[in-house]
Amino acid sequence: xxxxxxxxxxxxxxxxxxxxxxxxxxxxxxxxxxxxxxxxxxxxxxxxxxxxxxxxxxxxxxxxxxxxxxxxxxxxxxxxxxxxxxxxxxxxxxxxxxxxxxxxxxxxxxxxxxxxxxxxxxxxxxxxxxxxxxxxxxxxxxxxxxxxxxxxxxxxxxxxxxxxxxxxxxxxxxxxxxxxxxxxxxxxxxxxxxxxxxxxxxxxxxxxxxxxxxxxxxxxxxxxxxxxxxxxxxxxxxxxxxxxxxxxxxxxxxxxxxxxxxxxxxxxxxxxxxxxxxxxxxxxxxxxxxxxxxxxxxxxxxxxxxxxxxxxxxxxxxxxxxxxxxxxxxxxxxxxxxxxxxxxxxxxxxxxxxxxxxxxxxxxxxxxxxxxxxxxxxxxxxxxxxxxxxxxxxxxxxxxxxxxxxxxxxxxxxxxxxxxxxxxxxxxxxxxxxxxxxxxxxxxxxxxxxxxxxxxxxxxxxxxxxxxxxxxxxxxxxxxxxxxxxxxxxxxxxxxxxxxxxxxxxxxxxx
Amino acid sequence: xxxxxxxxxxxxxxxxxxxxxxxxxxxxxxxxxxxxxxxxxxxxxxxxxxxxxxxxxxxxxxxxxxxxxxxxxxxxxxxxxxxxxxxxxxxxxxxxxxxxxxxxxxxxxxxxxxxxxx
Numbered sequence: 031x032x033x034x035x036x037x038x039x040x041x042x043x044x045x046x047x048x049x050x051x052x053x054x055x056x057x058x059x060x061x062x063x064x065x066x067x068x069x070x071x072x073x074x075x076x077x078x079x080x081x082x083x084x085x086x087x088x089x090x091x092x093x094x095x096x097x098x099x100x101x102x103x104x105x106x107x108x109x110x111x112x113x114x115x116x117x118x119x120x121x122x123x124x125x126x127x128x129x130x131x132x133x134x135x136x137x138x139x140x141x142x143x144x145x146x147x148x149x150x151x152x153x154x155x156x157x158x159x160x161x162x163x164x165x166x167x168x169x170x171x172x173x174x175x176x177x178x179x180x181x182x183x184x185x186x187x188x189x190x191x192x193x194x195x196x197x198x199x200x201x202x203x204x205x206x207x208x209x210x211x212x213x214x215x216x217x218x219x220x221x222x223x224x225x226x227x228x229x230x231x232x233x234x235x236x237x238x239x240x241x242x243x244x245x246x247x248x249x250x251x252x253x254x255x256x257x258x259x260x261x262x263x264x265x266x267x268x269x270x271x272x273x274x275x276x277x278x279x280x281x282x283x284x285x286x287x288x289x290x291x292x293x294x295x296x297x298x299x300x301x302x303x304x305x306x307x308x309x310x311x312x313x314x315x316x317x318x319x320x321x322x323x324x325x326x327x328x329x330x331x332x333x334x335x336x337x338x339x340x341x342x343x344x345x346x347x348x349x350x351x352x353x354x355x356x357x358x359x360x361x362x363x364x365x366x367x368x369x370x371x372x373x374x375x376x377x378x379x380x381x382x383x384x385x386x387x388x389x390x391x392x393x394x395x396x397x398x399x400x401x402x403x404x405x406x407x408x409x410x411x412x413x414x415x416x417x418x419x420x421x422x423x424x425x426x427x428x429x430x431x432x433x434x435x436x437x438x439x440x441x442x443x444x445x446x447x448x449x450x451x452x453x454x455x456x457x458x459x460x461x462x463x464x465x466x467x468x469x470x471x472x473x474x475x476x477x478x479x480x481x482x483x484x485x486x487x488x489x490x491x492x493x494x495x496x497x498x499x500x501x502x503x504x505x506x507x508x509x510x511x512x513x514x515x516x517x518x519x520x521x522x523x524x525x526x527x528x529x530x531x532x533x534x535x536x537x538x539x540x541x
Numbered sequence: 542x543x544x545x546x547x548x549x550x551x552x553x554x555x556x557x558x559x560x561x562x563x564x565x566x567x568x569x570x571x572x573x574x575x576x577x578x579x580x581x582x583x584x585x586x587x588x589x590x591x592x593x594x595x596x597x598x599x600x601x602x603x604x605x606x607x608x609x610x611x612x613x614x615x616x617x618x619x620x621x622x623x624x625x626x627x628x629x630x631x632x633x634x635x636x637x638x639x640x641x642x643x644x645x646x647x648x649x650x651x652x653x654x655x656x657x658x659x
Contacts, residue, residue, distance in 0.1 A: 164618055171625045178632050187643035191652070194636045198565060201578055201629050208585050208622060215615070216592050 036081070037090035037103045039074045040113060040155040041169075043067055048148035057140040058128075064144035065124040068151060072117040075155075079110040083515060089161070097161065098222035104161030108516035111365060112288045113158045115372045116281045120151045122376065122491035127273035129488050130383050133390075134271040135183050143183055147277065150176035154285045163211045163297070164221045166289065167204060170253070174200045177282060181270040192265035199252055199262040206249030213242035214297075226297050227523070235306055239298075243307065246293055254286030256313075256350060257320030260343045264327075267339035272383025275335060279342050279379055280372035287349050287368055291361070294353065295520040304356050313354035318448055320347030325455030329462070334382050334392045337459050338375065341418060344452065345371050348433060351445065355436050361517035363432035366509050370417070370425035370502060377414035377495035381407050384484045384492065389476075397463055399472030403481045406489055408467050410496045415460035417499045420453050424503040428510075550591040557584035571640065571647045575633045582626045589615040589622070 035042075047067035051060040081088060082105050090103040105113075124147065135143055153173025160166050178200070182193035215221055217238040218229040230239055248259075255263040263283075267275045294303045304310040321344050328340035345367070352364030382392055384407045389396045401408045417424035430449060437446040472481075483489070502509050545552065557580055564577025593615035601613040641647050 164621075168621055168625065171629070175628055175632055178636070182636055182639065190636055190640045190643055194571065194633065194640065197629065197633050197636065198574060198578060201633075202562075202565070202581070204625075205582055205585055209588065212585065212589050212592065212615075221618075 035090070036074060036077060037088055037105055037159065038092070040071045040078070040117060041103075041152055041159060043071050043074070044148040044152040044155065048145045048152065051148055052141055052145040055141050057137065060141040060144045061124070061128045064148055065121065067148060068117065068121040068124050071151065071155065072114075072121050075110065075113040075117045078105050079107075079114050079512065081105075082107050082110040083512065086519075098220050098225040101165050102161040102222055102224075103159045104223070105159055106516070107512060107519050108291070108365065109158040109288065111512045111516050112284065112368060113155060115369045116154050116158065116285065117151070119280045119372050119376050119495075120147070120277060122494055123147075123273055123277040123380075126276070126380055126383070126488050126491040129485050130273045130380075130387060131183075131271055133387050134185060134273075134383075136185065139183055143180070143271075143273075146176045146179045146183070147274075149173075150180060150277070150282075154281055157285050157289060161223050162221050163214065163223055163226060167208050167211060170207065170289075171204055173282065173285075174204060174253075177278060180274040180278070181266050183274070184269055184271045186269055188265070189269035189271075192262075192269040196262045196266045199259075203249045203252030203259075206245045206252070208249075210242040210244075210246030210249060213238050213245065217242070223292070223297050224523075227299060230298060230302070235302075240307065243298055243303065243309075247290070247309065250286055250290045250293065251316075254283050254290060254350075255343055255346055257316055257323060257343060257347065260320070260324070260346075263343055264336055264339040267342065268333055268335045272335075272379060272386055275339075276376050276379035276383060279338070280376040283342065283346055284349075284368045284372055287346065287364070290350075291353055291364065291520065295361070296523055300356060300521070310354050310356055313350050314445070317347040317349075317351035317354060318445070320344060321351070321448065321452040322455070325452055325459070328459040329455060331459075332394050334385075334394055334397065334463055335379070337394075337463070338378055338382065341456065341459060342371075342375060344455070345375070345418070348429070348449070348452075351449070352433050352436060355440060355442070355445070357436055357439060358514075358517050358521055359432060359439055360436035361520060362510070362513045363429055363436050365513035365516050366432055367429035369509055369513070370429045370499075373425055373495050373498050373502065374414045374417040377410055377492055377499060378418070380488070380492040380495065381411035381414065384488055387484055387488070388481050394463060394466055395473075397466040398470040399467070400481070401468035403472065404483050406483055407492070410489075410492045411467070412464060413496045414499055415464065417503070419456040419460055422503075423500065425499045425509075427503055428506050432510075550587070554584045554588045554591070557581075557587065569649045571637045571649065572634070575630060575637070578633070579626065579630060582622070582629075586619045586622060586626075589619040 044067055051064045054060040054063055088105040091097060092101040092103060131140060131143055150173050153169045153176060156169030157166055160169060178193050178197045181196060182189055214226060217236055218226055220226055220229060233239055252259045267279060324340045324343040328337045331337045349364045349367050352360045385400060386392050417426035420426040420430040433449055434446045561577045561581030561584060565574050565581060568574045568577055593612040595609060595611045598609040598611040599607055601610040637647055644652060
């Protein structure tokens with residue numbers, strides 16, 4: 031029974047748990063319940079990944095309606111891999127959030143926080159698992175609405191305008207995706223992604239489909255904060271509660287990157303997107319600008335959360351750069367970076383949240399002298415920071431390694447050089463913070479304050495991520511194997527579809 | 542001329558979409574921004590609804606003597622999208638209520654700190 035419905039469980043479980051967390055009301059109860067639900071979702075997605083790696087595709091017909099008529103849930107190596115990262119981060123952040131939100135969210139809103147978090151998790155899992163283009167839009171909006179609420183829960187009033195800006199931009203993005211899906215349906219008469227892929231192939235460069243591609247690409251780019259559509263991200267990440275930022279920075283934009291990969295590689299097909307429409311060059315140019323512009327912006331900010339937010343936009347640039355190279359290695363680098371970046375940014379934002387918990391500020395000046403006062407937190411920040419830079423033996427090195435390898439495979443020396451130069455910026459913006467923490471003295475005015483290490487409940491999830499950063503930097507077999515089979519799978523579906531073009535199967539919908 | 546008449550539903554959609562989009566970008570008042578966002582979304586609802594119409598088809602209810610039906614699926618899809626739109630509006634408006642309480646204004650140019658503006 032359970033195995034039969036395993037595919038749907040990572041969505042259903044948090045979705046049902048969300049209102050229960052609200053009803054439980056008491057902060058501790060809803061925290062325990064939410065963590066349990068998220069932990070179970072993690073176990074199920076672990077099983078899903080191992081099933082997907084051994085069996086290939088797992089298809090699940092919702093309500094027993096066979097695809098392409100019903101909604102299909104479809105798990106393969108690519109989305110099971112991202113799903114594992116999302117549910118793992120969600121569980122760790124929930125463990126961390128109990129103490130963290132006490133300082134940043136009003137006590138009356140605590141159970142609301144857990145409810146919104148679970149809804150966001152349900153939405154993100156839904157986006158990953160669904161095989162239906164319209165269903166994807168619905169889950170996207172479920173996760174986005176929960177996200178706006180989460181951002182607005184902070185006690186600083188600036189979170190409200192940040193959430194409002196995010197809401198306006200996010201809704202425009204989602205509506206663009208809706209228009210794109212509508213245009214595709216108009217031409218092909220189907221919403222199932224695999225079915226769409228077959229039928230889109232049958233049309234050679236139809237203007238309706240090309241317009242749909244453009245709308246979907248712009249909409250997803252807003253959601254994943256691709257430069258220059260990233261303006262909602264820095265304020266939202268800066269003013270949201272730290273636990274929310276740690277969760278969003280490591281999951282929400284990554285899931286949007288996955289949506290882009292899915293639409294490019296499965297639905298539209300590589301030939302259509304990169305050869306006919308020439309999207310590769312556009313994406314590559316935007317990615318390179320994102321890496322440089324936003325890494326530079328990160329070096330001049332004074333708020334550490336803003337520094338990391340700009341760094342996130344730059345890291346998204348690396349992911350898009352990987353997929354714009356159009357090779358198995360490039361896509362693999364993107365997939366690995368989605369996973370690894372979730373590990374590093376989660377740990378970094380958790381460390382910053384810990385500093386806020388003790389010091390009450392996340393300005394770079396507040397970090398002065400913390401290396402002695404909060405040794406474990408700052409050690410975690412240092413290791414995760416080294417991972418962002420891409421120092422060997424950390425996870426960040428592995429993703430940069432594959433990205434550079436992918437660029438060199440195509441003899442693209444410029445891109446390889448740009449990736450390495452971009453990392454130099456990371457040394458500057460992480461280095462500034464480490465310099466303040468380890469080489470500056472605690473200001474006299476604050477020496478009387480009792481600044482000490484945070485509770486183990488916040489330290490454990492942070493250090494789990496830090497150790498994961500080192501583990502996946504040393505033993506790369508799990509990440510590379512999963513990412514490799516994911517990207518090979520994505521390329522392979524593309525070829526299968528091209529070979530089995532179904533002829534005369536294009537049932538038109540009159541318009 | 543026929544280019545305009547044959548595709549008049551699309552022209553309506555394009556006009557509404559651009560009008561809504563323009564309001565979102567240009568409006569100074571946050572409530573007006575939400576109104577613009579609503580018009581923008583409504584245009585997409587109309588795009589979906591009009592695409593389901595089959596020339597000569599009736600409502601998709603099984604009746605004797607009728608063989609051609611309009612496509613009901615886009616209508617069902619857009620019911621979901623309308624719910625999403627209502628939810629977005631509700632979240633947006635409740636954010637505006639809290640912004641009004643925190644800042645004392647919902648006019649974008651009246652925020653004291655330029656960084657806070659939307």
